[in-house]
Amino acid sequence: MRRYSGMAAREARLALWMLIPAFLIVFAIILFPVFTNFWISFKSVKLGELRPPSPVVREQVVKQPEQPGDELIIRYRARNTSQNVALENVVMTIIVPEGLKPVDVGYDCSFRGSRLVCNFGRWKGGFNKTLEMRFEAEQSYFSENSGKGKVLGFTIDASAPNVLTNLKFTLKNYGFVLSGREFWPTLGATVVYTFGGTIGSIILGLFAAQLLNAKFLGKGILRGLFLFPYVAPVIAVAFTWSFFLDPFSGTVNALLKQFGLMERSISFLSERSFNIDLFGLEINLPLALSTVIAFESWRYFPFAFLFILARLQAIPSQLYESAEVDGAGAFRKFWNITIPQLMTVLTTLFLLRFMWTFNKFDDVFLLTGGAAGTKTLPISVYDNAFGRADIGAGAATAVLLFLFLAVFLILYFHYSPEEQ
Amino acid sequence: MANSVSKALIRRRFPSFFGIMVMCIVGLFSTIVVIYILAFLISILSPTEARVSIGAVFLAGVFIGFSVGFLKIYSHNSLLIGIVTGFSVGLIWLVVYNFRPFGFPEPESRNIIAGIITFPLSCLVTWKALKDINILRPERGHGELLFIRILRGFGMVFFVLIVLFPFYFMLSSSLKSRAEYLQDPTNLSISIARGLNQLFVGYTEVLNRFHFARYIFNSTFVAIATVVLTLIPAILGAYAVTRLYFPGRKLLSSSILLIYMFPTIVLVIPLYSVFSQLGLRDTLPGLLIVYAAMTIPVALYMLRSYFQTLPRDIEEQGLIDGCNRGEVIWRITLPLSGPALATVALYVFMIAWNEFLFAFMFLDTPEIFTLSRGMVTLNSQEVPRQYLMAGAVIITVPIMVLFFWFEKYLVSGLTSGGVKG
Structure with missing residues (x-):
């Protein structure tokens, strides 16, 4: 190892200190959770178990002492919040006011000063009992007004196993997810959605960039306009789309009917498939999935557009000029100069958009909620974890999603032409 | 001798079959774009619905292409003449189609205004599209050039529409009550007839x-x-x-x-x-x-x-x-x-x-x-x-x-x- 001189070591130390804040946050919120997700996927955790089980005790005074020598009877309704996880070392500490003497407290209790410490030991899951305690009231209990007529103060403590940190592992989650009837169709829909959304947004972006790669009045405004779908909040545009595509009162359906393009309304977002009769050829279009892909292409074409436009403007004009001298037309120039020049940016865009679309949750969730054949893997993660309240199965789905993406990336880098 | 010269002149002055095709197609596409954009805008910005007769648009488009193309050959200051042609086509349209270019229910000023705007605009677009193109003897690259121009035109309209429409829809439907919206879902105009309070109630x-x-x-x-x-x-x-x-x-x-x-x-x-x-x-x-x-x-x-x-x-x-x-x-x-x-x-x-x-x-x-x-x-x-x-x-x-x-x-x-x- 190279040894660092004093200056260099100081500099390295300074760099370390400067990097620590960013590193800590990213580690805690991104790297550590990725590991945790992997961990949870091997555990049987239900949504309701996330909150650790705790003892709950309600105090009720059954009988108040009237005069010295009488008994104070208190009833405690005690239960374990969890139905199946046991609580260990349940300890209740009751603060006993002056003038009360425990008569029959039953359990393993001991008096320490003014506190009565009761050791209940283990409460099984679903534990639910009524405990009764009797105290004898002495003269001083009545002379001191503070304690009389009130319930006693208490605290209760227990140790419960944490579902996340224990060391019980299972493969059940993976078995459940992989054997589910929905898994493979979901993967299929994810792949179609990802390819469709990626290619759609890149093609639209390519066309838009071609349109704006010229000097004309109002170009700056158009460029700004074209970015609208990308910068607007997803929740606003998704709700707007589902509103104007509505089959009953939506504007799009009304316009299609008015211009005579359609005879009946189409539920763009809730119809699984749609038959098109194209010159006698029956085509079965997965309608909701296509609509979601159209939305995805619409929303993200500005991203591709900006990258492609920036690259287009950097293509040296001599290339086109010499092609023109050789008599090349516009299409030849596009195929033989523009496309090769754009190849790097197009492959990068494809990679980025593919990954992001593959992981996309919000858009599909807000448009269809995963209904009508649009359930993608991220939606399935959510459905398993929160819809079915099975955190473990959700985490297993997320791990599978991660693995599929990793396999894709490996294939991509293995087969893609030389990168720069 | 003189006869053959004049024949040659006429031939030079008269477009080839291919040239005529180009004029007609360009005229047709320009007219379709202009009329359908206007019909769409009328539909969504007014309570009236616009119905366009496809056959009529086809005829008008071919006619506009033809006339603008010929004007371009015979005249040099044709912009003005183009507009005049537009008006005349508009007039013919109004007469033939009973004063209803967009199928508005009855002949009223709106129809006439729409007609007056539509056809000169189509002529102008056709004119622009035919710029720098030799209609008499179109060259090899000209078909391609035209195709790209038509594509660009459609592309511009398409992108502006898909980008603006959802946002305009969002705005206009935030200003409409359910009853108003259901009454005519294609009418996205913003009406202040009910007063500002009602308008902004949402x-x-x-x-x-x-x-x-x-x-x-x-x-x-x-x-x-x-x-x-x-x-x-x-x-x-x-x-x-x-x-x-x-x-x-x-x-x-x-x-x-x-x-x-x-x-x-x-x-x-x-x-x-x-x-x-x-x-x-x-x-x-x-x-x-x-x-x-x-x-x-x-x-x-x-x-x-x-x-x-x-x-x-x-x-x-x-x-x-x-x-x-x-x-x-x-x-x-x-x-x-x-x-x-x-x-x-x-x-x-x-x-x-x-x-x-x-x-x-x-x-x-x-x-x-x-x-x-x-x-x-x-x-x-x-x-x-x-x-x-x-x-x-x-x-x-x-x-x-x-x-x-x-x-x-x-x-x-x-x-x-x-x-x-």
Whole structure:
């Protein structure tokens, strides 16, 4: 190892200190959770178990002492919040006011000063009992007004196993997810959605960039306009789309009917498939999935557009000029100069958009909620974890999603032409 | 002799078959574009519906192409003549089609105005499309050139339409009651006939009864706090990566963006679980730290790219003059990186403002809802769609205003970092 001189070591130390804040946050919120997700996927955790089980005790005074020598009877309704996880070392500490003497407290209790410490030991899951305690009231209990007529103060403590940190592992989650009837169709829909959304947004972006790669009045405004779908909040545009595509009162359906393009309304977002009769050829279009892909292409074409436009403007004009001298037309120039020049940016865009679309949750969730054949893997993660309240199965789905993406990336880098 | 000369002249003056085809096709496409755009605009901006007869458009288009093409051959100051032709075509149309170019119910001034606008406009578009093209003897490349022009025309219309229509729809339906909307779903015009109070009822309801005023405040707070929480570690980190030497620098520098690629949905379950147990889930600090972590990698990457372009000499001069690193960053590096900081800050603001997934998963207490989370409460059967759209406008407008204000920065920022979406 190279040894660092004093200056260099100081500099390295300074760099370390400067990097620590960013590193800590990213580690805690991104790297550590990725590991945790992997961990949870091997555990049987239900949504309701996330909150650790705790003892709950309600105090009720059954009988108040009237005069010295009488008994104070208190009833405690005690239960374990969890139905199946046991609580260990349940300890209740009751603060006993002056003038009360425990008569029959039953359990393993001991008096320490003014506190009565009761050791209940283990409460099984679903534990639910009524405990009764009797105290004898002495003269001083009545002379001191503070304690009389009130319930006693208490605290209760227990140790419960944490579902996340224990060391019980299972493969059940993976078995459940992989054997589910929905898994493979979901993967299929994810792949179609990802390819469709990626290619759609890149093609639209390519066309838009071609349109704006010229000097004309109002170009700056158009460029700004074209970015609208990308910068607007997803929740606003998704709700707007589902509103104007509505089959009953939506504007799009009304316009299609008015211009005579359609005879009946189409539920763009809730119809699984749609038959098109194209010159006698029956085509079965997965309608909701296509609509979601159209939305995805619409929303993200500005991203591709900006990258492609920036690259287009950097293509040296001599290339086109010499092609023109050789008599090349516009299409030849596009195929033989523009496309090769754009190849790097197009492959990068494809990679980025593919990954992001593959992981996309919000858009599909807000448009269809995963209904009508649009359930993608991220939606399935959510459905398993929160819809079915099975955190473990959700985490297993997320791990599978991660693995599929990793396999894709490996294939991509293995087969893609030389990168720069 | 004289006969053959005049024949040659006529031949030179008369377009070939191919030339006539070109004129007609260009005229046809231009007319179709113009008429259908106008019909669409009339449909959505007025209570009347426009029905266009396809056959009539076809005839008019061919006629316009033909006349504009010939005028172009025989006259040099044809713009005026083009408009005159347009008027005459319009007149013919009005007579033949019973004064109803867009199928408006009865002959009224609107029909005539529409006719007067439509046809000269078609002529002008045809004229533009035929520019620089030799109609008499079209050359080899001209067909291609025309095709591209037609494509460009359609493309422009298409893109402007798909980009603007959803936003216009959002705005107009936020100003319409359910009854008004159902009465004519294709009418998206904004009418102030019922008075301003009724017009903006969606906004007042959403802001007051649905507490959006509070959510605006929350969202603003979250977004600004995220910017601060992101910028500080990102500036320090980017500076360390570009200016200081330490083992593992190259590796770190190249793995920053890799972190950015992690699927967000993979983080949701563990963060939900752990934050629930730590009691951080339904809190704004919990949300803030997640947002900061999501934006730090890209912020660091963008700042790193920018710091690399800054000259080192000035900083070194500062160090020699006795400043320490902190002073150098504060007094020299940061003032020089104004534009980059603005870009990064805007992006982080935008991401935090627009974020939906974590806000949706984490926040349960209405007092701390952000706008994204608050929008979900409007998406129910009991709440009129008008309110939902008013909410959509409320959440969209601030980001659009910011965006237009700083468009220059944002464009450069998008391409330098590639903001995840």
